[in-house]
Amino acid sequence: xxxxxxxxxxxxxxxxxxxxxxxxxxxxxxxxxxxxxxxxxxxxxxxxxxxxxxxxxxxxxxxxxxxxxxxxxxxxxxxxxxxxxxxxxxxxxxxxxxxxxxxxxxxxxxxxxxxxxxxxxxxxxxxxxxxxxxxxxxxxxxxxxxxxxxxxxxxxxxxxxxxxxxxxxxxxxxxxxxxxxxxxxxxxxxxxxxxxxxxxxxxxxxxxxxxxxxxxxxxxxxxxxxxxxxxxxxxxxxxxxxxxxxxxxxxxxxxxxxxxxxxxxxxxxxxxxxxxxxxxxxxxxxxxxxxxxxxxxxxxxxxxxxxxxxxxxxxxxxxxxxxxxxxxxxxxxxxxxxxxxxxxxxxxxxxxxxxxxxxxxxxxxxxxxxxxxxxxxxxxxxxxxxxxxxxxxxxxxxxxxxxxxxxxxxxxxxxxxxxxxxxxxxxxxxxxxxxxxxxxxxxxxxxxxxxxxxxxxxxxxxxxxxxxxxxxxxxxxxxxxxxxxxxxxxxxxxxxxxxxxxxxxxxxxxxxxxxxxxxxxxxxxxxxxxxxxxx
Amino acid sequence: xxxxxxxxxxxxxxxxxxxxxxxxxxxxxxxxxxxxxxxxxxxxxxxxxxxxxxxxxxxxxxxxxxxxxxxxxxxxxxxxxxxxxxxxxxxxxxxxxxxxxxxxxxxxxxxxxxx
Numbered sequence: 286x287x288x289x290x291x292x293x294x295x296x297x298x299x300x301x302x303x304x305x306x307x308x309x310x311x312x313x314x315x316x317x318x319x320x321x322x323x324x325x326x327x328x329x330x331x332x333x334x335x336x337x338x339x340x341x342x343x344x345x346x347x348x349x350x351x352x353x354x355x356x357x358x359x360x361x362x363x364x365x366x367x368x369x370x371x372x373x374x375x376x377x378x379x380x381x382x383x384x385x386x387x388x389x390x391x392x393x394x395x396x397x398x399x400x401x402x403x404x405x406x407x408x409x410x411x412x413x414x415x416x417x418x419x420x421x422x423x424x425x426x427x428x429x430x431x432x433x434x435x436x437x438x439x440x441x442x443x444x445x446x447x448x449x450x451x452x453x454x455x456x457x458x459x460x461x462x463x464x465x466x467x468x469x470x471x472x473x474x475x476x477x478x479x480x481x482x483x484x485x486x487x488x489x490x491x492x493x494x495x496x497x498x499x500x501x502x503x504x505x506x507x508x509x510x511x512x513x514x515x516x517x518x519x520x521x522x523x524x525x526x527x528x529x530x531x532x533x534x535x536x537x538x539x540x541x542x543x544x545x546x547x548x549x550x551x552x553x554x555x556x557x558x559x560x561x562x563x564x565x566x567x568x569x570x571x572x573x574x575x576x577x578x579x580x581x582x583x584x585x586x587x588x589x590x591x592x593x594x595x596x597x598x599x600x601x602x603x604x605x606x607x608x609x610x611x612x613x614x615x616x617x618x619x620x621x622x623x624x625x626x627x628x629x630x631x632x633x634x635x636x637x638x639x640x641x642x643x644x645x646x647x648x649x650x651x652x653x654x655x656x657x658x659x660x661x662x663x664x665x666x667x668x669x670x671x672x673x674x675x676x677x678x679x680x681x682x683x684x685x686x687x688x689x690x691x692x693x694x695x696x697x698x699x700x701x702x703x704x705x706x707x708x709x710x711x712x713x714x715x716x717x718x719x720x721x722x723x724x725x726x727x728x729x730x731x732x733x734x735x736x737x738x739x740x741x742x743x744x745x746x747x748x749x750x751x752x753x754x755x756x757x758x759x760x761x762x763x764x765x766x767x768x769x770x771x772x773x774x775x776x777x778x779x780x781x782x783x784x785x786x787x788x789x790x791x792x793x794x795x796x797x798x799x800x801x802x803x804x805x806x807x808x809x810x811x812x813x814x815x816x817x818x819x820x
Numbered sequence: 821x822x823x824x825x826x827x828x829x830x831x832x833x834x835x836x837x838x839x840x841x842x843x844x845x846x847x848x849x850x851x852x853x854x855x856x857x858x859x860x861x862x863x864x865x866x867x868x869x870x871x872x873x874x875x876x877x878x879x880x881x882x883x884x885x886x887x888x889x890x891x892x893x894x895x896x897x898x899x900x901x902x903x904x905x906x907x908x909x910x911x912x913x914x915x916x917x918x919x920x921x922x923x924x925x926x927x928x929x930x931x932x933x934x935x
Contacts, residue, residue, distance in 0.1 A: 327894060329915075334893060339840060340862025346841035381894075400914040420895045432876035432888040439892025443912070447867030448836035451875070451889075475834040534886055535875045562875075691890070691898055694882040725897035730890075779897075 297321060299630050300394050300410035302382045302575060305333020306361070306616045307608025307623035308416030313364045314627025316373040320634055323408050324374060325396050327381040331365060332358070333418055334438060335616040337445040351445050351470060353506065354616060361620070380406070383778045385413065385575045390603065394575075397784060405784040412603050412630050415576055415591065416623060419569035419609035423459070424679050425697075425734045427687045428530030428539075429565070437467045437566035450476050452562030456539050458482035458527045459566040461673045465510040467564055472517040479560055481514065482541050484567075485673045486524035496668040503665060527565065528555065528682050536563055548677030567675045569613045570733070574777035579604055587670040588613060595656070596629035596641050597622055605630060614666035621658045628652075680734075680741040689738070690731040692724020700735060704742045712736060725779055848918035852877065859916040866892070866899055866911035869922070877901045877911065881927040902929050 299315050301308045304326035312322045324331075332338055336358050339345040349355040368374040380396035383405070387393075392413040398404050421436040423429065435443075435451050437459060443449050455476045457468040464481055472478045483490070497504040514521060524544050531538045538559045542550035571590045573583055582592040582600035590612040593599055597607045607626040608619035625641070628651070632641040641652065683689070685698035703709040703718040712728065715721055715735050722728030722735065837844070845861040852874060859868035866889050869877060876886035878900050890898035892912050899911040904921050907929025911922075 339842065342845045342862035343837070343860060344843045344845065345837075346843065348840050350839050351836075400910065420893070421891065430885060430887065432886050435889055436891050436896075439889060439912075442892040443867060443870065443889065444836055447863050447870075448840065448842055449863075449867045449870040450836060451870065473834070474836040474839045688885075691887075691896065694880050694885075725900075726895060730896050 297634050298323070298410040299412045299414060299627075299634075300325065300392060300408050301414045301416055302326075302385070302394060303333065303416035303418055303608070303610075304328065304331040304376070304378070305416060305418050305608060305619065306335055307418075307610075307619035307626070308333070308414065309361055309365050310620045310623030311414050311416060311605070311607055311627035311630070312374050312623075313361065313368060314624045315630050316368040316371075317364075318628070318631035319373070320627075320631060322368070322374045323377060323410060325377045325380045325382050325394055325408060327379070329379050331362070331376065331378070334442060335619075336362075337442055339446060339448055343448055345448070350473065353466060357617075357620070377406075377408070381778060382417075382575060383776050383780050383784075385579055385777075387579055387601065387603070392603065397778075397780065402779075403781055403783055405780070412605070412633060413579075414605040414607060414623075414626055414630065415581075415599075415610050416606070416608045416619070416626075417572035417575060417610045419571050419613055420729060421463075421566045422568050422570050422733050423565055423730070424567045424675055424737065425687055425689055425731075426527060426529055426679075426682055427684050428532070428536065430688045430691060431530050431532050431536045432534065433532070433536035433562040434530050435562065435564055437463055437564045438569075440562075440564035441467045441470055444470055444474055448474075450474060450562075451564065452560070453477060454479055454560045455562045455564055456480055456482065456527070456541075456558055456560045457564045458539070458541075459568075460484045460675055461566065461568045462669055463566060463569070465507075465514070467566075468519055469510055469513045469517070471564065472519060473513075476562075478517060478519045479558055480541070481519055481521045482525045482527055483521060483523050483673075484526045484544060484676045486544070489672050489674075490523060493668055493672050496665060500661070500665050526550070526676050526679070527563065530563055536560065539563055544676050548679065549681065567733075568670075568673065569609060570729075571610045571613065572777075573610070574727075576604075576606060576610065578775060578777070581606070586612060587667075597626035598629060598640075602638070603633070612663070612666075613670065614662055618659065618662040618666065621655050621662065625655050625659065628655075680737045683734075683738070689734045690719075690721035690724065690728075692726050692730070693720040693722075695719050695721040695731070697738065700738050701742075704739055710739055710742075712739075715739070727778070850916055850918065850920040850922060852922045853924050859918075859920075863916045864912055865901060865903060865909070865914050865916050865920070865922060868916040869911065876924075877922065878925045879927065884926075900929070901925050 299320050299322045301312050301324045304324050312324050316322045339348050379399045382394050382396045384395040392410050394408040395405050421438045440451050455471050455478050457464050468478050468481045525541050527539045528542045528550050529540045530536045541556045543554035545551045570588055576591045583589050584592045591606040591610050593606050593611050597605050599606050605626040607622035629641045632639045683697045687697045689697050699719045703715050709715045712735050716723055721731050847858045847860050849856050850859050857872040876888040878887045887898050890896045894910055894913045900908045901911045902923040902925045903909045
């Protein structure tokens with residue numbers, strides 16, 4: 286194959302990381318226009334977290350009972366499947382993307398295969414879409430490491446994917462709209478949901494009324510959840526928080542308290558609720574690793590997210606992003622962003638740097654429809670994200686022996702000491718001093734908590750803002766830099782040394798030239814399945 | 821639609837399998853710390869353990885504290901477990917297979933366990 290032909294061929298190829306709503310919608314839109322699409326996803330089947338399906342061999346005849354928006358899903362899935370059958374979409378399921386690089390005009394995505402994670406493959410394409418979604422933020426509290434305490438999304442994922450429950454008597458707690466379907470879903474599936482504990486106060490949530498009125502479909506959704514919570518007799522406690530989980534080998538009870546105006550637990554308001562599991566979450570955070578590795582601009586609004594233009598293009602040519610990676614806004618928004626991205630990739634493939642907007646979009650009803658829908662949904666979720674927030678003073682409830690970093694078992698006392706005694710004022714310094722954020726999860730779980738502890742030291746009322754962010758406050762660095770300090774790593778997930786050794790020397794050199802420190806061994810680990818945490 | 825579901829939801833107690841009308845393929849056995857439990861085809865190790873009422877299968881390196889599933893989607897690595905002698909497998913991702921030997925993992929899962 287001569288070089289020009291190979292290049293042209295590559296430009297007509299799109300690699301998509303993530304087969305959730307955004308990735309699937311983009312893949313279908315591009316494939317419909319004749320682009321050869323390769324979709325890389327860590328799941329064993331498509332759908333992402335929102336449309337996670339029961340394993341096929343469980344033979345669920347009515348999986349829609351665990352889902353919202355089933356008809357939309359069926360339509361998307363059948364379009365996707367048709368393009369897979371036609372050979373225009375190649376699906377690499379069970380492929381965990383761990384690194385992406387841009388070499389000239391070409392992208393390479395490296396992915397580890399299967400749960401074994403021993404072998405890595407490379408996907409090459411002229412264009413790349415990041416539809417990497419989000420993961421759940423959980424702000425720590427005493428007892429949050431007890432077995433039976435799970436993330437709200439995790440409880441939902443185990444239910445949707447495997448039809449199992451964390452227990453029979455569940456408390457659902459935290460903040461955000463996700464708690465509603467989680468509570469209702471667990472109750473539908475037979476759990477007794479003893480309470481839904483929402484830290485946002487009732488007035489804050491009530492202020493959403495005009496926003497809901499302007500979005501009839503969302504109003505109907507909210508009314509549906511309210512009706513089902515009532516049918517299951519699940520009490521909602523607004524303005525409350527779980528201050529501690531109790532138990533020896535697993536959670537046996539939680540203490541719930543009312544929050545005062547400053548976010549402190551109101552004295553005397555504590556209630557003891559026996560339970561055998563707690564599903565807890567404080568909102569979602571976008572997966573940014575691959576975007577940061579590729580040098581895409583990240584901006585912080587409610588949370589740090591990949592910056593995109595009107596066509597979902599990132600700041601890097603040939604790189605698109607859609608869905609939660611660009612800001613948390615739910616599946617409907619992810620679908621429309623994915624479609625816009627897929628159409629934009631299509632336009633780009635027809636000539637370097639061409640855009641959908643160049644194609645006389647004003648008269649393209651598809652553009653105006655998609656653009657209007659995206660604007661409406663973004664507006665809706667901006668209001669929602671503003672209404673729900675973790676309590677301002679949550680760090681004051683962290684006892685010194687509360688585990689903050691679950692991987693490296695770093696307690697609050699050690700982190701407070703690094704901040705107060707050693708002057709650490711960003712996540713990276715805390716990590717270097719205490720190991721918090723240095724373990725398997727690469728700081729995803731503890732990052733928000735460490736940021737909160739830094740803000741606690743500042744004691745200047747910034748805790749609320751910081752609690753919603755993975756960013757450490759810093760007087761010298763702009764927020765995005767502070768974000769990237771924690772999230773910017775060459776590798777998006779732990780990689781076996783064997784997979785790195787399997788790259789040929791040229792590729793290793795490229796990795797090194799790109800600034801990726803190949804500091805692959807943790808001091809306390811050895812062996813081929815070990816992680817390659819940097820720093 | 822909502823009203824129909826509401827009356828249903830308020831009545832019979834359910835299991836997740838009943839909710840979605842699951843007719844799983846025949847169950848198989850696997851072993852956790854010498855105990856035999858039943859797992860369903862399509863389950864991950866974590867799902868099989870949850871279904872058997874087992875919530876923890878690892879102890880931490882320093883404090884020896886019990887851990888199990890936390891994030892449920894492969895992000896947090898809290899659910900690490902030893903499967904068929906291979907340590908540090910994410911129970912929430914690894915499919916369960918007939919005859920699997922699952923062992924509570926102490927610390928790093930290697931000789932000497934907790935450092």
